[in-house]
Amino acid sequence: MSRKTTQVGNPSERSKLLMLLAKKNMQWTIKGDSTNLESKRIMAVLSTGQAETDETALTETLPIGVTSTTVSELQSHEAMNESGKSDLTETSEATMFSVAPVPKQGLAPDTSDKSDFSDDDSVKDPDFLVPKDDMPPSDVTTDDTDIDDDNNVVIPKKRKTNSATEIVQKGRKRVRHEEKWKKTKAKLLKAHGKSYTSFGKSTSIVLAKEIGPVCENKCRLKCYQNMKDEDRTHIFQSFYALGSTERQHSFISSSIEEIHPKYEYKRENSKRIPNNAFFLHTRDNVRVRVCKTFFKNTLSITDRPIRTILTKKSSYVFQDNRGRHGNHKTVPEEIKQSIRNHIDKIPRIESHYCRADSKKTYIEGGKTIRDLHRDYLEECRENKKTPGNYVMYSRIFNEEYNMAFFVPKKDQCELCTSYQHAEDEAKAKMQENYETHLMEKELSRQEKTTDKNGESTVAVYDLQAVLPCPIGQTSPFYYVSKLAVYNFTICNIKNNEVHCYTWHEGEAHRGAIEIGSCVLSYLSLLNNKSTAPEDVIFYSDNCAGQQKNQFIIGMYLYAIQKFPNIRSISHKYLITGHTQNEGDAAHSIIERQVARARKAGPIYLPDQYYTLIRTAKKTGDPYIVHELCHKDFIDIKQLTKDQGIQIKIPLKDIKILKVIKEEPNTVYYKTSFGFPEYDEITVSKRTRSQNVKAKPAYHTKVGITDSKKRGLLSLIEKNCVPQCYNNFYSSL
Structure with missing residues (x-):
């Protein structure tokens, strides 16, 4: 029989150990002479300071790993008046040990979907990770443990297990934590003799023992x-x-x-x-x-x-049996299993675009949980089985399954969709291209993971979907072309710093000039922050009009010569249809912030969007917003021409390109993430002059079309938009 022996020194430390055992609510199964066995254990602690526990006598595995907390911290959750306050004893001031339990065998780790991302934009993808700071407030430490914020106690996560498949699944609804309930904390305070607020028909302050x-x-x-x-x-x-x-x-x-x-003298039958x-x-x-x-x-x-x-005393096993009568109303396991079987029959849909590493699955969005329950009732009637009610069906669906209704917001991968819908003969012809496509997808993600763990600065950039302005709830807003507000984000995936470059279509367009100007501004910030030359790696999608063109390459060649602390710039293009990245996480958080703001009232000006972006992130560092006007954009097309740059290779096949300071006329590139070596091309034979200067792209606002301007002004005439905004829309 194996035993754990913990040596404890002075009396206060013995008290800590006893509090340790109590903190985790260990239930003891008494074997043999229960009184004597328990007496020996407690007396050993009280007298010698050495606690000896029989591992085989515990119904729950004794934990290992130690953190610290105090019982007195629980008192901060109790509203005590002056008469209810009492001085803490030496024990309550002393550190109490708490422990992290060993996970039960046979259970796989929880897979959590705790990111603040769009419900429709997730996919099983073990190679894609989201920055920790982009996640909503969470108390996650590892897959198997959680943190009690109030007591700093490491506790095991609750798991939901499908008894049919024995697969651990995290529900999409929030799991209740009974150990954080006020009633549970009050019980713990009572057991430790501290002051607490009673729970019952009337609440009152109970003084400390x-x-x-x-x-x-x-x-x-x-x-x-x-x-x-x-x-x-x-x-x-x-x-x-x-x-x-x-x-x-x-x-x-x-x-x-x-x-x-x-000797005792008593009457018979006394x-x-x-x-x-x-x-x-x-x-x-x-x-x-x-x-x-x-x-x-x-x-x-x-x-x-x-x-x-x-x-x-003759039969007491030292267990509090209050509420453990076993006469609670329960739903038979057969009915619960029939509900699980029905949910398992629902076809799943895979979402190609994801904004997080998620285990969430999707079903067709044409039904609701109520509709699914009606189908389940019909199935039970046909099979002459007793059905479960809607409450039980909804509880199992929400708590045991991480499932959502699929509502696509982005185009899916064209090649993957074509392959899945193709007939056998057409599939055979597409097989090679399809396998190469999937291989490049995996290699690109592995490349990003490798870069993230390296020494270089790694960032992803993308232009968010257009933010329309103004927007409101009245019908005239739906029949007017709105002003487009742009948000271009650059996310450093190593330190999770996000820069948002914002402007509206009245100031500038959204082509290579605007994207290149924002990236050049970001490189200038990196150069100013750096104390030594460093390598910069960018990731993006394959949009030819914005970042996969010769003008962006010309901007990179200009930047490595202009900025002394930029040694090289690499640009790696994610595979078409699978361009999910950390920038999407920022876009999702911003979209949710905008959705909440729209419920509160209309949005009349682009400046309101800028404020919403600044305040969108609730944890970690806020997004850094750069409000741009037409004067802030550089004419990188003219800049490329002034440098004499000519690209004579098809850019659509390039997966990686790189420029270095020592070779200003050469561009290195790869057409596959699997190639070990770079190819190179000379893009200019001119001697690069240090006098090449960047010129502004616009001297005035680019403006909007007359029809759009008339529509926006009509909203002001109808008083859908307040008159105080007339000057802004008239100046567009």
Whole structure:
């Protein structure tokens, strides 16, 4: 039989250990002589400071790993008035150990979908990870553990297991944490003898337990002489450090013995019960008999727990059976399993575009949970089986399955969709291209993971979907072409810093000039922050009009010559149809912020969007917003021409391109992520002049079309948009 032995030094540390055992609410299964076995364990802790636990006697696995917290922290959750406050004892001020339980065998780790991302934009993808700061507030440490924020206690996550498949699944709804309920915390405070707020028909403040006075001088046992105040304090603290009713009752039971006199005279069939003697142990492990009054006052208890223990002592296994009568109304497991079987029959849809590493699955969006339950009822009627009600169906759907209704917001991968819908003969012809496509997808993600763990600065950039302005709830807004507001994000995937470059279509367009100007501005910021030359790696999609063109390459060649702390620039293009990246996470958070704002009222100006973007992120560093006007954009087309750059290879096949400071006329490139070496091409034979200067792209606002302007002004005429915004829309 294996045992765990923990050596504890002084009395306060013994109290900590007892509080440790109580904190995790360990249930003890008593074998053999339950009273003697439990007595030996508790007395060993109280007297010698060495706690010995039988691993095989525990119904739950004893935990390993230690963190620290204090019982007094729980009191911060109780609203106590001055009369209810009490000084904390030495034990409550001392550090209490809490532990991280070992996960039960046979259970796989939880897979959590805790990211603040769009419900329709996820896919099973183990190679794609989202920055921790982009996730909503969470108390996640590992897949198998969680954190109790209030008590700093490591606790195991709750798991939902499908009994049919034995696959651990995380529900899409929030899992309740009973250990964080106020009622549970109040019970814990009560068990530790601290002040708490009672729960019941009426709430009241219950004061903390205190040691009562010693017995009177008439006591024939002279308890006040045989037991010092220091010993009483130590016993009091150790008793409430046990932290559970079961263990405290076990302690009381071990301290009471029946008195069987050598000679006793009583009538036949007498119902008189034997008297009892009470004992306490000093810190020197001296067993001292005390009177009942002294015993109760030292432990600050009443007659009730003593009567309960004496009544049930013959069969009592030191377990609190309140609420454990087993007569609760339950749904038969057969009905629950029939619900799971019906949900498992629903076809899943895979979402190609994801904004997180997610295990979420999707079903067709044409039905609701209520519709699915109606289908389930019909199936049960046909099979003449007893169905479960809607509440049980909804609970299992939401808690045991991480499932959502599919509503696509982006185009899916054209090649993958064509291959899946093709007939057998057409599939055979597409097989090679399809396999190459999937291989490049995996290689591109592996490349990004490798770069993220390297020394270079790695960033992804993308232009968010257009934000329309103005928007409102009245019908005239739906029949007017709106002003387009642009948000171009650059996300550093190593430190999770996000820069948002914003402007509207009245100031500039959204082509290569605008994208190149934003990237050049970002490179200037990196150059100013860096203290030594560094390599920069960008990731993006394959949009030819914005970033996969010769003008962006010309901008890169200009940047490595202009900025001394930029040694090289690499641009890696993600595979078409699979361009999910960390920038999408920022876009999703911004979209949700905008959706919340639209519920509160209309959005009349682009400036309102800029404010929403600044305040969108609730945890971590906020997004850095750069508000741009027409004067901030550089004519990178003219810049490329001034450098004499000519690209004579098809850019659509390029997967990676790279420029370095030492070779300003050469561009290195790869047409596959699997190629080990770069090809190179000379893009200019001119001697690069340091006098090449970037020129502004626009001297005035580009403006909007007359028809769009008339439509926007009509909203002001109809008072759908307040008159105070007339100057802004008139100047477009």
